[in-house]
Amino acid sequence: MSKNIGFFDYIVTLLTTGWNRSLDKREWESILCLTFLMAVLVLFGGDPMPVFCIFGAYGALSILILLSLTRSKPALFHLIPITPRRKTVYLFLGMLFFTIGVMIATILVELLVAGIICLIVFATSGENAFVFEEGSAIPPIGLQGTLFSVILGLLFVGAALLIATLKNRKLRGILTVSIWAPLYALLQILTSVGNIEKGKIFLLFDTIPHSEVVLIVLSVAAAAMIVFGTVKMIKQIKN
Amino acid sequence: MHIHLSLQAGSIYEQIEYQIRAQIYSGELKPGEMLPSIRTLAKELTIGIITAKRAYDDLIAEGMLYSVPGKGVFVAERREEELIQGKLEKLKEKLSSAKKFADENGISPEQFQKIFWEISEENHERS
Amino acid sequence: MNGLEINDLSVTFKTFRLDATLQVPQGCITGLIGRNGAGKSTLIKAIMRQQEEMSGSILYDGLPFKGNEREILSKIACVFDSPHFNVFCKAEIIIKFYRKIFSSFDMELCRSLMEQFSLPLKQRVRDYSLGMQKKFCLILALCQKPSILLLDEPTSGIDPYDRGSIVELIQQFMLDETHTVLFSTHITEDLDKIADYIAIMQEGKIDLFEQKDALLEEYRLVQCPYLTEKLQEEAIGVRKSMFGYTFLTKNREPEGEDILVKSPTVEEFFIHFLGEEEQK
Numbered sequence: 306m307s308k309n310i311g312f313f314d315y316i317v318t319l320l321t322t323g324w325n326r327s328l329d330k331r332e333w334e335s336i337l338c339l340t341f342l343m344a345v346l347v348l349f350g351g352d353p354m355p356v357f358c359i360f361g362a363y364g365a366l367s368i369l370i371l372l373s374l375t376r377s378k379p380a381l382f383h384l385i386p387i388t389p390r391r392k393t394v395y396l397f398l399g400m401l402f403f404t405i406g407v408m409i410a411t412i413l414v415e416l417l418v419a420g421i422i423c424l425i426v427f428a429t430s431g432e433n434a435f436v437f438e439e440g441s442a443i444p445p446i447g448l449q450g451t452l453f454s455v456i457l458g459l460l461f462v463g464a465a466l467l468i469a470t471l472k473n474r475k476l477r478g479i480l481t482v483s484i485w486a487p488l489y490a491l492l493q494i495l496t497s498v499g500n501i502e503k504g505k506i507f508l509l510f511d512t513i514p515h516s517e518v519v520l521i522v523l524s525v526a527a528a529a530m531i532v533f534g535t536v537k538m539i540k541q542i543k544n
Numbered sequence: 545m546h547i548h549l550s551l552q553a554g555s556i557y558e559q560i561e562y563q564i565r566a567q568i569y570s571g572e573l574k575p576g577e578m579l580p581s582i583r584t585l586a587k588e589l590t591i592g593i594i595t596a597k598r599a600y601d602d603l604i605a606e607g608m609l610y611s612v613p614g615k616g617v618f619v620a621e622r623r624e625e626e627l628i629q630g631k632l633e634k635l636k637e638k639l640s641s642a643k644k645f646a647d648e649n650g651i652s653p654e655q656f657q658k659i660f661w662e663i664s665e666e667n668h669e670r671s
Numbered sequence: 672m673n674g675l676e677i678n679d680l681s682v683t684f685k686t687f688r689l690d691a692t693l694q695v696p697q698g699c700i701t702g703l704i705g706r707n708g709a710g711k712s713t714l715i716k717a718i719m720r721q722q723e724e725m726s727g728s729i730l731y732d733g734l735p736f737k738g739n740e741r742e743i744l745s746k747i748a749c750v751f752d753s754p755h756f757n758v759f760c761k762a763e764i765i766i767k768f769y770r771k772i773f774s775s776f777d778m779e780l781c782r783s784l785m786e787q788f789s790l791p792l793k794q795r796v797r798d799y800s801l802g803m804q805k806k807f808c809l810i811l812a813l814c815q816k817p818s819i820l821l822l823d824e825p826t827s828g829i830d831p832y833d834r835g836s837i838v839e840l841i842q843q844f845m846l847d848e849t850h851t852v853l854f855s856t857h858i859t860e861d862l863d864k865i866a867d868y869i870a871i872m873q874e875g876k877i878d879l880f881e882q883k884d885a886l887l888e889e890y891r892l893v894q895c896p897y898l899t900e901k902l903q904e905e906a907i908g909v910r911k912s913m914f915g916y917t918f919l920t921k922n923r924e925p926e927g928e929d930i931l932v933k934s935p936t937v938e939e940f941f942i943h944f945l946g947e948e949e950q951k
Contacts, residue, residue, distance in 0.1 A: 386744035587842035
């Protein structure tokens with residue numbers, strides 16, 4: 306029996322050979338659009354970001370990218386001799402690593418751009434922009450705020466799973482572009498507007514009631530979406 | 545061994561059979577000589593494997609070739625009388641089909657014999 | 672034994688439905704012919720597990736896919752109608768991937784074949800000509816050392832010289848009697864030469880599957896100026912031209928005036944066979 310392909314080779318093959326003509330154009334558009342939005346909003350959306358929510362969004366992005374790649378057929382990826390169990394494990398691990406990778410990459414880009422902007426400001430006006438104003442660091446958002454952020458992140462992951470496992474290609478593409486990306490944008494704008502105008506992190510918190518009931522309902526919805534999406538995804542991957 | 549195929553000259557396996565047979569009769573293929581395997585024959589002549597197999601199978605059934613499982617196909621040892629016997633049988637077959645044609649087309653046995661002798665003598669004179 | 676055993680395979684998308692049952696014998700070359708849109712590519716993709724929605728079963732050298740995924744994926748190889756990898760990569764990168772993915776990949780063979788067909792390693796596959804891409808895909812498939820090889824239109828768009836070398840490569844592969852080849856094609860000239868079995872596909876179904884020699888021997892192609900009642904009865908797929916009629920018949924010795932009888936080629940058989948189906 307031939308030896309197994311390693312995890313790293315597997316993911317690299319998926320990422321590099323997946324760029325195939327047969328991949329849905331709309332899916333690529335939505336993924337690129339999402340990435341762009343995230344980069345822009347991370348850059349200009351203000352520092353105190355709801356961390357867990359963003360982590361969920363990155364996870365959702367990586368789910369969309371990896372699962373979109375596995376859909377391109379015929380592709381070398383589907384011919385890799387591997388057991389379905391290993392395939393599923395590799396893909397889940399891939400999503401995890403990919404999420405972390407994208408996060409680190411975005412933060413690095415943000416730091417780089419911020420640095421450049423500060424340098425330009427320094428060069429033109431002589432103002433030292435490197436010194437951050439006191440109080441603008443991440444303010445405490447409390448237990449409820451943290452929970453809300455986690456649940457929002459999980460909602461992203463669940464939505465991504467559900468959208469990515471839709472069978473209808475067109476529907477999948479349209480949903481990703483028309484619902485997914487604006488939703489994320491809206492959330493970002495709400496938080497950043499709140500940040501700028503009121504000095505508060507979550508304007509969203511003020512606009513919608515976030516009582517225990519809402520939190521429970523949202524978390525149940527997120528859990529259901531994730532469980533349902535994961536089961537669907539495993540089924541599809543194994544096929 | 546050499547074989548050349550022509551698309552116009554009837555079915556492929558008959559052409560192969562005919563040419564191998566002719567080479568055995570002429571002594572070009574010696575008894576005990578190994579022939580290429582079915583798959584090699586198919587590849588070299590760009591023909592189907594089943595076509596090549598059929599040609600060999602027919603010749604094996606005729607007793608011209610024999611196969612040793614796991615080794616290959618060889619030209620059969622043949623005694624002189626057997627060879628002649630084989631040829632005579634082939635001739636008889638050909639003549640009986642000519643006779644059948646004559647009967648069907650209303651050619652009398654006398655006319656048939658006359659033509660037969662004419663051909664024999666023509667060939668005799670030529671050689 | 673059958674290299675591939677396809678039982679009640681069914682694939683549906685939009686208005687098209689594939690419904691196939693086919694036994695591809697091991698050790699033989701089977702040619703799949705059919706018009707555009709008959710479902711040849713879909714069938715091949717289904718065998719290569721590239722269709723998400725499919726029912727029915729496929730046995731590979733007698734093994735079902737479920738439970739033997741790894742083994743089967745390492746024993747089947749395919750040349751699809753378009754390259755199934757990122758064509759923006761250089762050839763050598765793709766080869767590197769293949770080496771990593773398939774532990775049976777034969778690098779020596781690959782190197783010598785790339786040289787034989789003068790395919791540059793340092794060029795992007797996208798910049799290859801169509802014929803070169805086809806050849807590259809075939810080389811990759813062969814170097815995987817598969818036992819079942821599927822080819823979707825391996826010789827279309829390729830000049831006669833290279834077609835010859837591709838046919839030779841396929842026959843070289845067939846020197847091992849445990850190997851199986853299934854290829855689809857429009858160019859029946861190639862089939863005339865090397866195929867052992869022929870399957871005709873139409874509207875998603877296998878209409879006919881038979882040994883090529885037997886098929887061409889069973890039928891005769893007849894050309895005649897007039898169509899007598901007797902001939903009409905036996906005629907299959909009659910085509911009329913200015914100078915008379917051409918048709919297939921199962922009667923090996925049809926009678927009539929000024930009549931020309933010969934063995935059909937695969938192409939002639941195909942045309943008249945489809946003609947008959949359409950008339951029905």
